[in-house]
Amino acid sequence: MSSERFKILTGNDLLTGDVTWWTGSGWSKAVDDAAAVGDDPAAIAAAEETARRVVGAYAVDAVRENGAVRPVHIKERIRALGPTVRLDLSLRPNDPAAAAWVA
């Protein structure tokens, strides 16, 4: 696992409230699609909020693990997955080990 940290941008879809991640050109529900946004993501966040594509956008720390993007903090990992107590409602409903992904 690489320990090199980088910033990714997240927020919630204005209409649906879904957790969403900035891909560099749009938004995706899959954190694996998240793109590094450098040290100043505020401009992207402001533009996207003004365009009403996202609400409450903010940057979080992430690392790359086995080639996949993984938020550093458990809160963001749970946001990226869904509730660990209702994996049937998560983004990995058929993965019985999904809850361990947030640990």
Place this chain on the structure above:
Amino acid sequence: MYQYDTHDQTMVDARVAEYSDQVARRLAGTLSEEQFRPLRLKNGLYLQLHAYMLRVAIPYGTLDSRQMRMLGDIADKYDRGYAHFTTRQNVQYNWIKLEDSPAILADLASVGMHAIQTSGNCIRNTTADHFAGAAADEIEDPRPYAELLRQWSTFHPEFDYLPRKFKVAIIGSETDRAAMKLHDIGIQVVKNEAGETGLRFYVGGGMGRTPMIAPVIRDFLPPLQMISYLEACLRVYNQHGRRDNKYKARIKILVHELGADEYRRQVEEEFAHVLTLGLEPPPAELARIKAQFADPGFDPAAPDAIDLSDPDFKLWVDQNVHAHKVPGYAIVTVSLKPTGGIPGDASADQIRLIADIGRDYSFDELRVSHAQNIVLPHVKKADLYAIWQRLDAAGLATPNLDLISDIIACPGLDYCSLANARSIPVAQKIATRFADIGRQHELGELKLKISGCINACGHHHAGHIGILGVDRKGLENYQLLFGGSEGADTSLGTIVGPGFTEDGVVDAIEKATDVYLAQREEGERFLDTYRRIGTAPFKEAIYG
């Protein structure tokens, strides 16, 4: 129970229209999120960890079967087939779409419900004893006062932007089933030596990061002066309450810093002034409300005996059925705490089933308890077996009320953006560890409460065993507290020692229960033994 009159319905309908317009403007871009956020919060719509969350008010925890059925239908129609009953007797939906929220409020309004006073720095939805109007030990049903309080506080312009949120609980019995002393204001219906009914006011309690037990500020108040006295309590708070520091803005801090005597003096001074203003509603209004809470048509010939020959049924009756004020009737608590389940969650089908049972067997009345269970307040004893069979078939007959698996848990980090740690998985592991119902009964009454952060929505300060989830260098960690209580013997738990991992805290609780079983004396609950022998034997077993 109270039914909306034209004024109530007009007000709620107008609110739906207003909110619909606000959402339309937000979606059209004429309202920014900064402008829209306080408006949606005024209608119970939060933005939580995964999605929008809608909190629906259930005033003083009372609702009818039509309203309960609507809660189930909304779960199916707009959410993901379930809802979560909260420690403030409300209900929450976790997966709401902004564009659906006006339609949901319209559906709620069609059955006399709304999401007003479920957020923001206003007087929140009033809570009450969930056995109100049914309890054998009741002096008077407190809900007419709660309803009057609702009408007074809804959209009250002077108290719509208080320093912080403001929570009131009201009870009518000596037994406190509403954690009344842990609210900003707790009101208890009492009798004086002359046998007159009055209201006792406790002011300045609360949980959160600075837990405090409310002192008595007024020992006896004539009920027809309740609104004036509330006005005085709120005015003194509104004038002095800290607005510069949200952590010191609750009334408990003001009462603590002024001292109860000085706060009381200022309230009495303001009260004398308020009485001259004629703010009190006419006595006829309280009488009108009281008439709507009149007893249903109880059958005086209802048999009092219960056939307990089915051992599983007997277990449930012994634990989940309470004495009613009328012979031949009983109070049923439907546990929303199946072993390994999510405390307070119910599927849409379960909600509709409970609604049907309430309609068929409980004079169309249901309650939500602050312990996240559902109450059928007026059930014929002769119907208990049929009710139990229907509940049991739906996984709703767990006989664990007030036992170690009847856990209060906040949504925690699985759903809540404020949380530091998950609460629900800890509750599930504890309930699973103690799954043997015989073992639970052997342990007796043991109220276990879990919060995922210091805001204490899971009432951890008031648990015989409390658990507080914290963030320790990015990892979930769980502090253990012993000795809290929320009843007539209200006390605040104290931290036992260093925190634990999720599995570690389950092990620690098991060791604590072993100490209790080894050291308890006849008739002692866990809490009683803890109070008698102190922390040391528990610490030694857990950390030694």
